[in-house]
Amino acid sequence: MAETSTHTRAKRTAKLSAGRLYQNRWMLAAGVIAVLAMHVAGYRSVPFTAMVIGALALFALVAPRTPAARRLADEAARTERSPLDRLSGEKLAAAVADPLIIFDRDGMVVHANEAAQSAFGAIPPDLPLLLKFRAPEMQSLIEAVLGGEGNGHATDYVERVPFERVYRVTGSAVGRGTGLFVLAFRDQSEARRIDRMRADFIANASHELRTPLASIAGFVETLRGPARNDPNARDQFLQIMQNQTGRMARLIDDLLSLSRLEMKPYLKPGARVDLRQTVEAVIASLAPLAAETGVVVERDFAEGPFEVHGDRDELFQVVQNLLENACKYGQSGGRVIVSMRRTVGEGEPEVEVSVRDFGPGIPAEHIPRVTERFYRVDVETSRAHKGTGLGLSIVKHILSRHNGRLSIKSELGQGSAFTVHLPLR
Template sequence: MSRLRAGWSFLAAAALVAVAAYFAGAQPPFSLVLWFLAVLAVLVREPAPPRMQEEPTERMEAVEATLSQVESVLGALDLPVVVIDGDATVLAQNKAAEKAFGPLLSGLHISTRWRSPGILDMIRETIETGEPNQIEHSERLPSERVYIVRSAQVEKLAGALPQLFLLSFRDISELRRLDRMRSDFVANASHELRTPLASLRGFIETLQGPARGDPKAQERFLAIMLDQATRMSRLVDDLLSLSRLELKAHIAPDQTVDLIPVLGHVRDSLAPLAADLGVDIRLHLPEGKVEVLGDRDELVQVFENLMENGCKYGQEGKVVDVYLRHGDGAPVEVSVVDHGPGIPAEHVPRLTERFYRVSVADSRSKKGTGLGLAIVKHILTRHRARLIVRSEMGKGTDFTVRF
């Protein structure tokens, strides 16, 4: 009876066909046989498995609910993570992954986004063996980034869910950049020290040999040796300054400093150098006080570097103008402007790199270490300030400190 109840719609249709056949002229026995065959078909047919149609729907709902929970957990991570299944099909991604790599469409193979053979082979091996793997991978667009990419199998979740795998990306670009900077720094420092050391050694050997009895040669060589030793001393002092600044770069100063007496002090201390170079340092200062949060000694070092560079490299212009601007809600700015030959545009972005020189020969002739503007940058970073450089060939250069 249960089968007859389950097949009532079919039986009703068969009855309608039998009646229609009767009115169409078929003999009554034929109509009864047709009805009997329909009932028999319902009785002998295989019963449908219970909930055959409902089961896939419930399974999909369970999968979607679990993935939603996984996405909620992964969304709290700042590490880019992509969820894939055993066919390497993308199921989900967290916000960090979307920010780093853009939105990934669910249901597509992972190779639609990453075509690197290394990544695809790593994922294939993890899916086959269940063992985690990792490789180093570089992304060149939109900017060069380096990642440690790791694939791992997720422990089997409760319910009838597919096996899940996580693909995570740990950004090590900054570590690689610091490694390169450290290597470059050691190489450059070694090179800078090697030259004066080789010079000193050569002059000492000369004084011990051919110039042993030549007072005039001794006096000339000793003067050069003193100059080289002084150069090494400046270089070591600048290296130590950079090291100290790096140690406290994250600590912002909390003292109040009036910039007007600071600029006056720097101008007075550089007056002998400016006079020797035939340069006049002119201050353009407002009335009253102009105070900022800062470390006085470090700010003195900043403006000494900028004014000294203006005097040395802008010597042709004969004047270095220093402007202090503030008020009307605008940030406090100090501009050191020389009227020298200027700096080619391609060199401006790299001026604050350690040991970077526009002209090596010109820098050494002016007794520069190549670290002055790097020190300025580090000090201003600690003061939460910016260094803005504007230069025009043949008209001079403007170094502006904006607090």
């Protein structure tokens, strides 16, 4: 790097010298001719002649430049500069996607890039940085950077307006002896949100598994004690224990399904799936459940084939989860309508598969959250129907893998409609 810089400077100096000589070429030529004429006329001192010619050349090199020559030299210098030399601090800051604030040794803002202006509002030049960021952790960071206490200071900062965002802020000097410093803000909000979701997921999964385990442990203790010789109590408790182990098995199966879907979020183009055949297979498989809950499943299919690219087993699970929920939670309505049609959504042709029940419906405030893991509108009703709280979350993940989406419409006392939208490709 140093050798390249030295070579560039030498090349620039040589070109500048040649330019000076070229600029004063006529004066230099006239002087050389005059000296040679004197030499021919009788003044034959060779050292004197060489000395005069050298003096003329030196004068040509240091002579003041005319405005035109100065302009040409400036243009040549600009051309010779490297790309990094031509970059300004503002251009570099603008190229950074994260908020970036440059300030001087007095703590006054020199420049804030567009990302910083967008994140923290107007940050004009010469604004005292300590007045802009009043949080104690930011005050300490700025003072430490200005105090020259090492390099690369960092802290976490929470900006709560207009909505909460968490930043990892680093502060350091810009080069050596520039008198400038920089604050770089890295948005950690999404990472923190994912950490909270992971913690909530583990807590919810632990709670869902702990509840049936505690129930089983209690019944085992009772069977080994007071109910040891009571056949009626033993049969009753064993049935409850079987139900609880079934609940844990369903929860573990759903957790494993969700984990597999998250491990492969993108679906490779696969075989074509006949949705009509898939939905018919789901209806046939859930006929015993529909009979048990007293629900009649009605079909409303448009004419023609309904084929999409995808994974048949996953699409089967989507329709199965929706129809199973409709039979369980909408059984008071006595019927469920499964419809299928082609439509144009967001400018692209798609297939809509809708499962409509006539049960109690879902309150509007719950609809945006029903696809969250372990979210239940009514916990007791969900557990009574052997729900795990993961069915709709699995549906959402499968549809994301198929570039599809789920829409939900519900009205209290009128029932709910869950519609799957899949692109026709």
